[in-house]
Amino acid sequence: MNKPRKLLRGVAVVLSLAMSLGLVAGCGSSQAPKPNASTDKPYAGTQLRVVFANHPWSDALKAQLPEFEQKTGIKVNAENYFEDQLTQKLTVELTSGSTTIDAFMFRPLQEGKLFATNGWLNDIGSYTQKDTAWNVGDFNKGAIGTVTMNQKLYGVPLVTEREIMYYRKDILQQNNIPVPKTLDELVAAAKKLNDPSKGIYGFVARGQRSPAVTQLSSFLYSSGGDFAKDGKATINTPEALKAYQTYGDLLRLYGPPGTLNMAWPQAFAIFQQGKAVFLTDADSLYTNLTDPKKSTVSDQVGFAPFPAGTAGAKPYNITSWALGMNAKSQNQAATWEFIKWATSKEEVLKMQQAGNPGARESVWNDPEGLKTFPKEYADTVKASMKDSVDHDRPVVIDIGPARDAVGGPIQAAIQGQDIAAAANAGNTALQAILDKEKK
Amino acid sequence: MFSRWLERNIKYVFPLPAVLFVLIMMVFPIAYTLRLSFFDWSMSSLVPPQWVGLGNYKTLIFSDPRFWPSISRTFSFTIAAVVVETVLGIIIALLFNQDFKGKNVLKTLFLLPMIATPVAIGLVWMLIYEPNIGLANKVLQLLHIPPQLWLASPKQVLTSLVVVDVWQWTPMIALMVLAGLTSLPTEPYEAALVDGATRWQMLTRITLPLLKPTILVAVLLRSIDALKTFDIIYSMTGGGPDFHSETINIYSFVQGFSYFKLGMTSALLMIFFVIVLAISFILVSARKGGET
Numbered sequence: 189m190n191k192p193r194k195l196l197r198g199v200a201v202v203l204s205l206a207m208s209l210g211l212v213a214g215c216g217s218s219q220a221p222k223p224n225a226s227t228d229k230p231y232a233g234t235q236l237r238v239v240f241a242n243h244p245w246s247d248a249l250k251a252q253l254p255e256f257e258q259k260t261g262i263k264v265n266a267e268n269y270f271e272d273q274l275t276q277k278l279t280v281e282l283t284s285g286s287t288t289i290d291a292f293m294f295r296p297l298q299e300g301k302l303f304a305t306n307g308w309l310n311d312i313g314s315y316t317q318k319d320t321a322w323n324v325g326d327f328n329k330g331a332i333g334t335v336t337m338n339q340k341l342y343g344v345p346l347v348t349e350r351e352i353m354y355y356r357k358d359i360l361q362q363n364n365i366p367v368p369k370t371l372d373e374l375v376a377a378a379k380k381l382n383d384p385s386k387g388i389y390g391f392v393a394r395g396q397r398s399p400a401v402t403q404l405s406s407f408l409y410s411s412g413g414d415f416a417k418d419g420k421a422t423i424n425t426p427e428a429l430k431a432y433q434t435y436g437d438l439l440r441l442y443g444p445p446g447t448l449n450m451a452w453p454q455a456f457a458i459f460q461q462g463k464a465v466f467l468t469d470a471d472s473l474y475t476n477l478t479d480p481k482k483s484t485v486s487d488q489v490g491f492a493p494f495p496a497g498t499a500g501a502k503p504y505n506i507t508s509w510a511l512g513m514n515a516k517s518q519n520q521a522a523t524w525e526f527i528k529w530a531t532s533k534e535e536v537l538k539m540q541q542a543g544n545p546g547a548r549e550s551v552w553n554d555p556e557g558l559k560t561f562p563k564e565y566a567d568t569v570k571a572s573m574k575d576s577v578d579h580d581r582p583v584v585i586d587i588g589p590a591r592d593a594v595g596g597p598i599q600a601a602i603q604g605q606d607i608a609a610a611a612n613a614g615n616t617a618l619q620a621i622l623d624k625e626k627k
Numbered sequence: 628m629f630s631r632w633l634e635r636n637i638k639y640v641f642p643l644p645a646v647l648f649v650l651i652m653m654v655f656p657i658a659y660t661l662r663l664s665f666f667d668w669s670m671s672s673l674v675p676p677q678w679v680g681l682g683n684y685k686t687l688i689f690s691d692p693r694f695w696p697s698i699s700r701t702f703s704f705t706i707a708a709v710v711v712e713t714v715l716g717i718i719i720a721l722l723f724n725q726d727f728k729g730k731n732v733l734k735t736l737f738l739l740p741m742i743a744t745p746v747a748i749g750l751v752w753m754l755i756y757e758p759n760i761g762l763a764n765k766v767l768q769l770l771h772i773p774p775q776l777w778l779a780s781p782k783q784v785l786t787s788l789v790v791v792d793v794w795q796w797t798p799m800i801a802l803m804v805l806a807g808l809t810s811l812p813t814e815p816y817e818a819a820l821v822d823g824a825t826r827w828q829m830l831t832r833i834t835l836p837l838l839k840p841t842i843l844v845a846v847l848l849r850s851i852d853a854l855k856t857f858d859i860i861y862s863m864t865g866g867g868p869d870f871h872s873e874t875i876n877i878y879s880f881v882q883g884f885s886y887f888k889l890g891m892t893s894a895l896l897m898i899f900f901v902i903v904l905a906i907s908f909i910l911v912s913a914r915k916g917g918e919t
Contacts, residue, residue: 397867444758446777448867448868449778586669589886596869599869
């Protein structure tokens, strides 16, 4: 046999070996160590895979993780994604029946219903009842409501939010205008203070089709409407048309150019640059405006409850993020340890002090829990919890198309197009989704 | 034994990894997508995919208000981008074919957009296009042109996106044409000089005809690439405002990962696959026709 031949054969052997090795490696699986009941760290050595969203809450909690790991001996492997990517990642992995994810953050109103119907979220009711010290009763009822489906508890509320009105204290003061208490007053004030020649706009908010839906919702409720009632879509009712009109007019007449393409980061950027007087959005995002590193008007931000419409002031008050357990997790008991710790009174207090409004009432009633919030902000949030609505978007499984349906009239209103026609089209689309899910 | 067998079958063993790769990574996904396009499936593990036959295709072609506009947008975007890029690319290549000082530095600078990450480019251009604080309107202000809405305007959004694509990909066409230029024979030019041809005549009668195969390849590659543009559109507008920059790729993505209609997405992608295939076929045969 000559040399090149030998070499050739060697290469072939190595190649086929490498390929079969690759196949074998793909089949490997990791086993969780058996719980050791004899010590005070029964789950020591267990590794948990927890998928987080990019959110101030996650950042604050991750700073505390070493404490948990030391206390329990459980190792937490954290992963992070932006919210849309998170939904996609979770959906793809959970569809394929992944057992490696143990706990994950999810948005109860966005994907909660889909995840629960698909059987991906574990019912953690039995755990929460056993742990009386953890005390599920301490959580805000509305917040627990958003993670409960068919009497089953599918997660623990982490961050709650309400729509509030941000305003520029200095500009209102200079012009001697009181803080608007009603939507009509807001429109009048925005009109008066709108001064594009100086680069100051009366009002800014989200205008992008799907992101705007949640912030339109409080306008809708306060005008006496809702997305649907008793299985019937109601976004073309006179109340809904009025809400669309108000929201669209505010942005079209007194808003900066380009609102059609704005989600919250763009809208907040306008306010941060001192170019807007009023902004209505979620209260949980307030640090973006008060942080001097991000905002040029950090010391001039005022907070007020959502202005009243014809039906009163009815902001949404929802659980924006919850922590759930993968139904196929191999380490359920250890995962519960983690969830219990992350949502314990002590941790919720710390998270709230870091600027994340939580769901535990004891923390809201504790002066310690409010001490890092600006006083006006804490008062606004507490007031917004009173007469509020527990959803900020249509309550359906098929949330993506539903939001696009509801968002259509917003974009029509901002462009000054026929709102009624757009609302009719949106209503038909929303009705089709509702009908499909009733079956 | 094994070595004997190997010896005899070496011609199969060597290409095996490549063949397996193509089968697993290309043939299987396409076949699976084709199969899925006949089902209605919303990524649920409880509700299995449901057979709907050609239902997804019918819905798309006959009753979906977003399908046809997305197709036409895909083509307007591709044609506009590729035409501008080709014209600019050829001009730039001809410029770079001359000798001047600092040519190499300029050439390197010119290639930079091509090697930047598309999503990063998208985010930077988003800031440039920002109607209130963006650079684009500041420049217009200096030229005494009223500010524009750019990405936030349903009418301007597609053009604004074409500009970004042109900025990013003109260098590729220029690079390919430049390569073609350097390999051109010198004899025809000498003959033309002797015959007293003008520079313009030399360009249109000699250079461009000789470059035709190169340009066609560049156009072919660029067209296929432009058809499937996704990253810059997704990162800059996500298909908005009001769906006015929703190309077929963005629409497929929305159907798949925001609506979770996997069957519909597969049908969309199959239609798109056929379109791309047809265009490649036409362009390839045009090139062959040009050669003979």
